[in-house]
Amino acid sequence: MYAFIRGKLAEVTPTYVVIENQGIGYFINITVNTYSQIKDLKEVSLFTHLVVREDAHILYGFAKENERQLFLMLITVSGVGANTARLILSSLSTEETYTAITQGNTMVLQGVKGIGGKTAQRIIIDLRDKLIKQDIKLEKIPSGHNTLKNEALSGLLILGFNKTTAEKAVNKVLKQTEINSVELLIKEALKIL
Numbered sequence: 001m002y003a004f005i006r007g008k009l010a011e012v013t014p015t016y017v018v019i020e021n022q023g024i025g026y027f028i029n030i031t032v033n034t035y036s037q038i039k040d041l042k043e044v045s046l047f048t049h050l051v052v053r054e055d056a057h058i059l060y061g062f063a064k065e066n067e068r069q070l071f072l073m074l075i076t077v078s079g080v081g082a083n084t085a086r087l088i089l090s091s092l093s094t095e096e097t098y099t100a101i102t103q104g105n106t107m108v109l110q111g112v113k114g115i116g117g118k119t120a121q122r123i124i125i126d127l128r129d130k131l132i133k134q135d136i137k138l139e140k141i142p143s144g145h146n147t148l149k150n151e152a153l154s155g156l157l158i159l160g161f162n163k164t165t166a167e168k169a170v171n172k173v174l175k176q177t178e179i180n181s182v183e184l185l186i187k188e189a190l191k192i193l
Contacts, residue, residue, distance in 0.1 A: 002059065006045040012038065017061065019044060028061035029082075032090035032164060037063040051082050060086065066136050067094045073134075077126045079119055088112050091163050098136060101127050111162060149174065152185040161193055169193050 005028065007021030014035045018025045028046060030038075038044045046061030047068040060082060062068040067089060074085035074097075088097060091112040100108035101124055109120035149170055156166035169189040179185045 001050045002048045004045055004047050005059075005061065007043065009038070009041060009044050017044070017046070019046065019061075026059060028059045029086060030061050030063075031067065031086055032167075033067065033093055034061065034063040058082065064094065069134070069136050070094055070097055070131075073127055073130060074123065077123050079122060084114060084119075087114060093163075094136075096157070098131060100124075102131050104128065111160065113162075148180070148182055148185060151182045152189060155182065155186045156189060156193070165193065 005019050005021060005026050007019040007026070009017060010020040010025055011018040012035070014030075014032050016027060016029050017035075017038070018027055020026075028048065030046070034046070038046075044063075046063065047065050048062075049060045049068060049072060051058045051060065060068075060071065062071065071082075071085050071089060074080050074088060075082055080088075088109070092100065092108065096108065099105070104124050106117060106120040106124060109115050109123060110117060115123075152170050153163070153166055156170070157163055161169075166189065169192040170185065172192060173179065173185060173188040177188065179188065
C-alpha cells in the first residue's frame with residue numbers, strides 16, 4: 001500500500017522510528033541495520049511494507065530496497081513472521097542473510113535468536129532458488145571506506161558473534177578508551193564478550 005515514506009525523523013530508536021510527514025507521525029518498525037544507517041539524519045526516506053492483521057496495521061521500514069526485498073521473501077516462509085524476519089535482518093546484514101541462504105549455511109541462520117535448525121533449513125529450502133533467480137542488488141562497501149568501528153564489527157561477526165552483542169561491546173570499548181587500531185579494538189571487545 002505504501003511504497004515509501006519520506007519526512008522528518010521525529011523519534012528514532014533501534015527498533016522503530018516516527019517519521020513526521022504533512023503533520024502525520026508514522027510509527028514504523030525498523031531493523032538495527034536500518035537504524036545504523038539513519039540514526040544521525042534529520043530527514044529520511046524509508047521503503048515500507050504494511051502488514052495488515054486482524055488486530056493491527058503495522059508498518060515496517062527499510063533504508064535500502066534490497067533489505068525490503070529480502071524481508072518480503074522471508075515472510076513467505078512458513079513459520080517466519082514479520083517480527084522474525086525483522087530479527088534476522090537486525091542480527092545479520094542483508095549480504096550475510098543472502099549469502100547464508102544461497103550457500104545453505106544453516107549455522108549462520110541459527111545464530112539468530114529464536115531460529116532453530118528446522119526453521120533455518122526451511123528458510124534455505126524455500127528461498128535458495130528464489131534468491132538466486134531474483135536480482136537483489138547487494139551493495140559491497142569497499143573496505144577503505146569502513147570506519148574503525150565497522151571493521152572491528154565485521155571481524156567479530158566473522159568470529160561468529162551476534163551483531164547486536166558485538167556492536168554493544170565495540171561501542172562500550174570505544175566509550176571507555178581511545179583506540180586507533182582494529183586489532184586492539186577487537187581484542188578489547190573480546191574481553192567483554
